[in-house]
Amino acid sequence: MTQTVAILGTGKIGEALLSGMIRAGWPTGHLLVTTRRSERAEELRTRYGVEAVSNADAAKRADTLILAVKPQDMAKLLEELAPHITPDRLVISAAAGITTTFIEERLTARTPVVRVMPNTPVLVDEGMSVISAGGHATQDHLAHAEEIFGGVGKTLRVPESQQDAATALSGSGPAYFYFLVEAMTDAGILLGLPRAQAHDLIVQAAIGAAVMLRDSGEHPVKLREAVTSPAGTTISAIRELENHGVRAALIAALEAARDRSRELASGNG
Numbered sequence: 001m002t003q004t005v006a007i008l009g010t011g012k013i014g015e016a017l018l019s020g021m022i023r024a025g026w027p028t029g030h031l032l033v034t035t036r037r038s039e040r041a042e043e044l045r046t047r048y049g050v051e052a053v054s055n056a057d058a059a060k061r062a063d064t065l066i067l068a069v070k071p072q073d074m075a076k077l078l079e080e081l082a083p084h085i086t087p088d089r090l091v092i093s094a095a096a097g098i099t100t101t102f103i104e105e106r107l108t109a110r111t112p113v114v115r116v117m118p119n120t121p122v123l124v125d126e127g128m129s130v131i132s133a134g135g136h137a138t139q140d141h142l143a144h145a146e147e148i149f150g151g152v153g154k155t156l157r158v159p160e161s162q163q164d165a166a167t168a169l170s171g172s173g174p175a176y177f178y179f180l181v182e183a184m185t186d187a188g189i190l191l192g193l194p195r196a197q198a199h200d201l202i203v204q205a206a207i208g209a210a211v212m213l214r215d216s217g218e219h220p221v222k223l224r225e226a227v228t229s230p231a232g233t234t235i236s237a238i239r240e241l242e243n244h245g246v247r248a249a250l251i252a253a254l255e256a257a258r259d260r261s262r263e264l265a266s267g268n269g
Contacts, residue, residue: 005148006032006062008055008077009069010044013094016122017066018048020152023125032058059084064092064144067103071095071264078106087111090141092148094118096167097264100134100160112137114145117163117171118152127153128170132160164265168257176253181206 005021007014010033022028028049035041041052058065059081069077074095085091087110093103100113107113113134121127129149133142146155158166181202188198212223228234241247 002030003063003144004030004032004061005064005066006034006053006058007066007068008034008058008081009067009073010035010040011068013118013120013122014066014068015044016127016152017068017094017118017148018044018050020122020125021148022048024151026151032062034058055080056084059089062089064090064148066092066094066148068094071097074098074102075106078103082107085111087136090114090137090144092116092145096171097164097261099265100132100137102265104134104136110136112141114141115160115163116145116149117167118149119171120174122149122152125152128173129153129155130163130166130170131155131157132163133157134160164258164261167261168254171261172257176250177206 005026007018010018014033018031018033021031031048031050033041033044033050033052034055035044035052044050045052053061055077065081065085067074067077074093085107087108089111091103091107091111091113092115093100093113094116096117098115100115103113104111114137115132115134116129118127118129122129127149129152131142131145131149142157146157149155156166181199184202185195185198188201189195193201209223212218213220216223224238228238
């Protein structure tokens with residue numbers, strides 16, 4: 001934690017990462033941030049005690065640069081950074097669909113690049129960050145990325161060829177859950193419950209189910225079967241889900257998310 005780390009594009013995800021690093025013990029004197037707006041820079045200075053600098057200054061001073069900008073802004077950012085980055089720096093990209101090759105081609109030869117796909121639960125230290133090495137990144141570089149992103153949840157190493165699939169499952173995954181909660185809340189209202197009560201019932205059921213999945217080690221089918229009594233209420237609901245093709249719709253949805261990630265990677269944004 002003696003290295004200097006710069007977060008470039010400190011929006012919601014960047015700020016969540018910053019706060020997680022500080023809670024994990026990173027000294028604020030070794031953390032830099034960049035923002036588009038001066039008022040946002042002042043807000044981060046006041047809240048966290050970190051220094052806000054320009055992108056060029058961050059590239060000159062930081063040992064590790066975390067690029068947390070939107071995918072469509074990445075090419076312009078790399079153009080700005082390229083004159084200041086040397087191969088002894090580590091570049092970590094947290095932009096969906098941007099490949100390590102895309103970044104490597106725009107920086108000094110042999111610059112190590114690590115690609116990370118976090119998801120929004122990093123905001124509550126329950127994120128899932130999927131990590132892949134570029135052509136010049138070593139095991140030490142991967143471990144360093146894990147140390148950073150491990151402060152806001154779990155990490156998982158995968159080959160970069162699996163990043164688009166991981167984006168579909170994990171990066172976009174919270175949105176599917178929120179969509180399901182929204183639909184179940186509406187169903188609860190239809191069944192006669194007040195909205196607040198329906199919401200509380202569904203959220204707690206989801207939290208409990210997730211903890212059981214995580215801590216029990218049981219297959220989800222086995223856990224589902226434990227709730228599903230013969231000729232009972234649950235099997236009646238499951239039958240309707242299958243009749244309406246919910247399983248097939250989920251598979252198709254994830255395939256669409258994966259394909260869109262591939263489009264972003266190819267520059268068809």
